[in-house]
Amino acid sequence: MAKDLIGTHSPAAHSVVSVSIGYFLQDFVDMLCNQKLHQSWELLFHHSVVIICFSVAVLVHQYIGFALVALLVEINSIFLHLRQILLMANLVHSTCYRLNSIINLGTYVVFRITTLAWMTRWLVLNRENIPLATYTVGTVGMAIMTAMNIILFYRLLRSDFLKSSREAWREKEK
Known part of the structure; x- marks a missing residue:
């Protein structure tokens, strides 16, 4: 996967990115329900961008390696x-x-x-x-x-x- 961040990935790697989407979705909903918008809008925006980008990788079964690199953050x-x-x-x-x-x-x-x-x-x-x-x-x-x-x-x-x-x-x- 280190040599090909686009097309190569294991089922475990795909699962890690999928679970990460779930985490970001859960955290997004939690912030919407429990925080004032002016306190959380930046994180909500951040989570939206991550959810979109990771979802593209999961749905097309490509860029999983790239998404894993992003998870280093x-x-x-x-x-x-x-x-x-x-x-x-x-x-x-x-x-x-x-x-x-x-x-x-x-x-x-x-x-x-x-x-x-x-x-x-x-x-x-x-x-x-x-x-x-x-x-x-x-x-x-x-x-x-x-x-x-x-x-x-x-x-x-x-x-x-x-x-x-x-x-x-x-x-x-x-």
Whole structure:
């Protein structure tokens, strides 16, 4: 599958992507039912894009390998979710929160930014092997995910690192 991200896949790989669609659908419905739209619209949009792209792969039994590469992004989600839990527990000033912030940023760069950059490069290099409609869905999806992830990265940097640096600077000035 590593050599052919378009046509080669195992039944297990197909199942992983299918189950992932189910997860994103369930999370989408949960957010619709339990969160205010202004709090969750970005994640709802993100989930919609993922559901569409993964559904294309599952329905046509192609691009399963590419979808599996996209799931590497979810490794960072572990630390994003832990960050939310620590925020809800009011543990922002704890060592655990600080350590998670550092790991979160590192996994963000490795598993989100690098993966999305690699996927974008792969799409461009394999353009001639991909039908126009599928290529369009893929490139639009990648553009949306890349923009959203750059914005989220900036927010994380500002919230967990730049903000604390400004606060430390202000304390020194007092």
